[in-house]
Amino acid sequence: MPPRGTAYGRGGQRPPRKGSSGIKPRWGRIALVGGVVLSLIATAVGIGVWSYANGLNDDMSRVDAFAALVGDRPVDEVDGDLNVLVVGSDSRDPDNPTGGGNARTDTIMMMHIPSDHSKAYVVSIPRDLYVSIPTDAQGNGGADAKINAAFAWGGVPLLISTVENYTNVRIDHFVEIDFAGLKDVVDALGGVDMKVEETIESIHKPFRTFEKGMNHFSGAEALDYVRQRYQFADGDFARMRNQQKLIKAIMNQATSAGVMTDPSKLNAFLQTVIKAVTVDENFNLLDVAIQFRNLRSEDLVFLTSPNTGTGETETGESVVVSDDAKASEMYTKMRLDSLAEWVTANPDAVK
Numbered sequence: 026m027p028p029r030g031t032a033y034g035r036g037g038q039r040p041p042r043k044g045s046s047g048i049k050p051r052w053g054r055i056a057l058v059g060g061v062v063l064s065l066i067a068t069a070v071g072i073g074v075w076s077y078a079n080g081l082n083d084d085m086s087r088v089d090a091f092a093a094l095v096g097d098r099p100v101d102e103v104d105g106d107l108n109v110l111v112v113g114s115d116s117r118d119p120d121n122p123t124g125g126g127n128a129r130t131d132t133i134m135m136m137h138i139p140s141d142h143s144k145a146y147v148v149s150i151p152r153d154l155y156v157s158i159p160t161d162a163q164g165n166g167g168a169d170a171k172i173n174a175a176f177a178w179g180g181v182p183l184l185i186s187t188v189e190n191y192t193n194v195r196i197d198h199f200v201e202i203d204f205a206g207l208k209d210v211v212d213a214l215g216g217v218d219m220k221v222e223e224t225i226e227s228i229h230k231p232f233r234t235f236e237k238g239m240n241h242f243s244g245a246e247a248l249d250y251v252r253q254r255y256q257f258a259d260g261d262f263a264r265m266r267n268q269q270k271l272i273k274a275i276m277n278q279a280t281s282a283g284v285m286t287d288p289s290k291l292n293a294f295l296q297t298v299i300k301a302v303t304v305d306e307n308f309n310l311l312d313v314a315i316q317f318r319n320l321r322s323e324d325l326v327f328l329t330s331p332n333t334g335t336g337e338t339e340t341g342e343s344v345v346v347s348d349d350a351k352a353s354e355m356y357t358k359m360r361l362d363s364l365a366e367w368v369t370a371n372p373d374a375v376k
Contacts, residue, residue, distance in 0.1 A: 081310055082311065087308075090306070093161065094186055096186070099193050107136075110133070110134075110136075110198070132268055134148060135194070144325075149327070150172060151262070153261065154171065154332065154345045155169065155344035155346060155347065156172050157187075159190050165183055166178050175187040181201075193357070198313070200303070200308070204252075207244065207301055208245055210275065212244040214275065217277070224236050227250070251270075253267070331348040331355055332345050333346045333348045355367050
């Protein structure tokens with residue numbers, strides 16, 4: 026990976042001690058194709074599909090994610106691929122007693138859709154990954170820390186700068202998901218099916234027991250399950266896996282015949298999704314929908330940002346240590362739209 030300032034970012038400082046454990050996508054062309062498709066559908070079935078899609082897009086909450094970015098950004102080197110930074114906040118997490126405006130960004134994912142739109146690669150970035158956080162226009166950051174500190178210090182722009190600095194991959198869009206809002210999304214789908222790795226008891230009221238094997242979860246049950254981490258030997262890594270499973274389960278149910286052929290269920294699902302997310306100001310629902318139009322759950326490839334497990338900083342802080350060599354290789358392939366090659370060469374990385 027070409028050096029960019031303090032990419033992989035611990036600057037000149039000694040790394041943590043390891044523990045035991047360019048060219049823009051053709052959005053105009055995509056939108057034109059999408060408009061033709063939706064117009065044909067609207068004509069065929071006699072409903073205002075175009076107006077409905079635009080209405081959903083207009084109702085989405087927005088954040089100015091990119092205007093405040095400072096310094097050089099990675100260059101788009103491939104025409105037509107898409108990189109979306111997805112952040113999960115949990116404003117009603119029982120482990121966060123302050124709640125409200127102190128929502129945490131405990132989930133950070135990069136979604137890469139290659140230019141051929143054949144797959145969607147979802148890379149989970151551990152919230153405790155130890156990286157260099159650059160300095161923003163207000164003077165925030167400028168230190169080595171866990172990656173989710175970037176959001177606390179400088180909001181969305183500093184988090185994007187930090188991820189771009191670490192990966193050297195340009196972020197095209199930003200999506201923040203309120204995990205509490207996912208409860209309503211799951212309920213609008215009539216629940217989802219998820220496989221539980223091992224029988225555990227929730228540490229949160231009402232202290233549900235999650236039985237090993239396939240389970241059908243309501244929204245409250247699914248949200249409770251993906252919040253668990255202390256009962257697993259690998260802690261947060263297990264939670265990341267379960268969050269990935271929930272995304273796949275939602276996609277499975279959302280594309281099922283029971284939802285796609287039922288206008289009321291489909292509308293309820295879309296409306297709850299809109300309420301659960303916040304996007305950047307240039308995000309266009311139709312453009313992204315066109316990117317996803319042929320994708321199904323089996324086309325999702327889940328990965329975790331390469332790391333060597335947990336370690337400690339010189340001050341004794343527990344962190345996740347980046348595997349710089351492997352991460353550089355993977356993110357370079359992502360930047361060059363060749364991530365499929367890396368996955369083929371590293372099949373054990375697929376979750």
